[in-house]
Structures are given as structure tokens and as C-alpha cells.
Amino acid sequence: MALGGNPVFNGKNFRSATRGNETAGFGTMTYGGTAVANQQQLEHMYNQPSAGPAETGRMTFDDVIVKTLLCLGFVLVGAAIPAFLVPGLALPLMVVGALGGFVLGLVNSFKREPSPALILAYAGLEGLFLGGLTMFLESMYPGIAVQAVLGTLVVFGVTLALFKSGKVRATPRAMKFFMIALISYAAFSLLNLGLMVFGVNDDPWGLRGADFLGTGIPFGVVIGILAIGLAAFSLIIDFTSISEGVRQGAPQRYSWTAAFGLTVTLVWLYVEILRLLAILRGDD
Template sequence: MRSSNPVFSRRGFSRTGGYAGFDAPPQAGGPATATAGNPYAQQQTTAPNPYATNPYAQAPADQQQGAYAPPVAPGRMTMDDVVAKTGMTLGLVVIAAAAAWIAELPIGVGFAAALIGFVLAMVNSFKRKPSPALILAYAAFEGVFLGVISQYFNERWSGAPMQAVLGTMAVSAGVLVMYKTRIIRVNARFQRFVLAALIGFVLLAAVNLLVAVIGGGDGLGLRTGGMGILFGTIGVLIGAAVLAMNFKQIEDGIAYGAPKEESWLAAFGLTVTLVWIYLEMLRLVAILQGND
């Protein structure tokens, strides 16, 4: 089953053997064997490997024969690559957001930037190869939107953006710790549940927005009061679960020798997820302040 999540919908980022990310088994047991589960291996027993011609594809170091494990080849994705690319995309988001805040751009400009960012996100999700230029363009437009919307929220609920930033950092750190300690296990059941919850959440939010536009007011009331707090909390939890799936994708990509260019895809996935968590945190903080 191919995922609707941009992070898992690309070539090797799918599962056919029951587990999320690169056909790998549950993370507690480590990566799959080089032939049965590694989409970057030279031999395949299931689906063809889209990276079979990659000269750097090889099994993880702890599965290689012999006492000597060769160093990571320059054509393979590494954690440093992912960190560097993620730093670039998130840095551009922050710079664009700060510029939009300082310029005091109107709310209409922010929503126009959000629409362009959404289109770019869809394009990046379905391209055969990661495009650094398009990913950075997405980060820039998304940053403009975040700067405009954050300024708007700050004027109505003073300090809400900073609290949302701190909340996003806390959630990200918590998910990383729970993932590394195997408290969170990204397997087939986890992925199916998260994707179902994500689709349901997005559809319900769309219906709420449509009712609000047509009938005015708060729509179904999913963004105000007690129901808004519950809905916002669920949104943050879904974002946290998707973030764990991002970590799984990165871990498997490094273990199975994904090409270096795929680090842009990993950075894009992390950026999309962190923006999601921040926006849900921002709405949640605003509701909580309004209830004081």
C-alpha cells in the first residue's frame, strides 16, 4: 500500500511486506536483509529496486560480511546530509517568516502564499526526483504565510507564536526521544492508524471550514471552546505520529544506502510535518488564551 504522506509516497518510501518505510521490519529488530527488504540492494526477491543501478547501494554495516566495514560512500545519504538540508529548509522558513512579520504584510498575501506553498508541496510530493529549488521555494512561501498568520495571532493573543514555537520544539524532542528509545514503534499497524486519522482529520477540518464559509460563525465549532481544544490536541498528536514516520524514513534511507539526493526529500518531509505541528499549536494556544 502506498501512503498519501509525501514522505512515504516516493519510490522506495513504501511498504509491500507489511512495514513502514523501505519494506523494513519493525524497528526493534533492526533493518531487513539486503535482498528481501532493501530496495537499494542489487538483488530483489519482491519488487524491482528503483535504485538497483546505484553503485553505492549495499547492506547496512552491521550486516556486511567480515570484520571490516567500508566507509560510507560519497553517493549515499547520511545523517549529516539530512541535517544540513533540513537546516536549509527550516532556516529559509524562519527567514521568510521574519521578513513577512517585519513588513506587516496583509492577511491576503499570507493566504496567497499558503496556496502557492500547497501547490508546491503537491508538486514536490509527486516528482520522480527531489528538486532542491522547488523544495526551497516551498519553504520560502510557507515562511511568508507563517509570518503573516503568526503576526495576526500575536496581535490578538500576545505571545501565542512564541508559545507555539516552544511547544513545537518540545513535541519534536519528545517524539525523537520516544522513537530512539523504541517507545514509539513505526510498523504497519502504526502507519495505517496514523494515515486513517490524518485523512479523517483533514476531511473534518475541510467540512468545518466549508460550513463556516457558507453559514458564518465557527462552522462546526471545531476551532473554539472545549471542542477546539480537543480537536487541536488531536491535530498535534497526529503531527507527532507523522514525525515519527519521518524519523523511520530517514533511518531506513541511511541504513539501506539511499542516494544522497533523497536527503532533500527527507528535509521536505520534516519541514511539512513541523509546519503542521506549529500551526496546530498556534491555534491551540490561541484557544487556551481565549478561555482564560
């Protein structure tokens, strides 16, 4: 890669600097042992192992993994509060977590530089929401929490394997369809929420509980499968962004951005799988 391709090197005249060093080198030859000492120092420098991304302050896959696990740890700690510590406050904590997580999600998404404190706060609030929601549905459908966790892990593992194999990529055409589907899904979700809030539809799942074209299958099952597919493709986008960031030498602090993106997608994926399982269990 040309030096000018990296913004760190822009505006620097390396040719003149090299000539200056060559001139200085010839100058030291007049001082007897100085040239030999300089040569030994250069040989020592050249024999040292090359500095890796961690030594140069660049983002690595290990950075992203560690910070993602830290975020998920905060999610689990937040979920444990309404699930085990104060189950009587599960509902209000779920509401606080949902609203607070939504606000901090927007704040972190639009910040120019990542803030570890805000990202971890987001993870904790999402944990409150997930803990309350999970325990509420677990009381109605025992075992659904374990099923949702296993389902999330399976989708994540399969998606990662497909990405590493090169069989699935976030191509421009795929991104276009993804955005169309995502906007359509968001519009449907807002419409469904509005109908439920204003009492137009009294089904616990709103339009999701309606029969799909007379097949006896709840509409929520079809929508849920679509949403899980969108969340899985969002993981592909996250993996692609992380790979590009590492390959292009992004600053190490942006590993927090990558961890935030993965946390958002995994929370979304878990909620969709949990809701799909609840609809299927409720239709039995």
C-alpha cells in the same frame, strides 16, 4: 547480504571477474618485479580506511540534518518578510504563502526525483504563511508566538527521544490507525472550512469554537490535541523513513526528500499548536 540483494550488483558475474584477476596475477609472476609491485599496491589498498556513505554518494544523517536546517532557514526568512519587513502586507502575503505552499507541496510530493529549488521555494512560501498568521494572532494574544515555537520544539524533542529509545515505532497496525485518523481529521477540516467560507458558522474557529458535550471545553481543544498527536506520529514516520534510507544506502539526493518531509511535518505541528493556544487564550 548477498550481492544480488543490492540492485547495483545485479547482473554482474563477480566469480568470473575474480577468476580473471587470479589468472592475471599468476601471469605477472613471470615478469619478476611486477608481481611484487602488484602485491604492494594491493596491500596499500587494503590498508586504506573503508569508504563511508559520504564517499560513496549515499545519504547520511548529517545530510538530512543540514538540508533540514537549510529548509527551516528559508522558512524563517519567509516568515520575517510579513512579520518585520512589510507588516502592512501580512494578510495578502499570508494568502500567497498558503496557496503557493500548498501547490508546491503537492508538486514536491509527487515528483519522482527531489528538486532542491522547489523544496526551498516551498519552505520560503510556507514561511510567508506562518509569518503572516503568527503576527495576526500575536497582535490578539501577545506572547503566543514564543509559546508556539517552544511547544513545537518540546514535541519534536520528546518524539525524537521516544523514537530513539525504541518505545514508539511506526508499526503496520499503528500506521493503519494513523491513516484512518488523518483522513477523518482532513474531512473535518474541509467541512469546517466550508461552513466558515459560506457563512453557515460565524464563529471565528467554526466548529472548533463549539462547546464539547456541554463540558465548557471548546471542541477545537479536543481536535487540536488529536491533531498534535497525529503530527507527532508523522514525525515518527519521518524518522523511520530516514533511518531506513540511511541503512539501505539510499542515494544522497534523497536527503532532500527527507528534509522536505520533516519541514512539512514541523510546519503542520507549529500551526496546530499555534491554533490550539489561540483557542485556549480566546476562551479565557
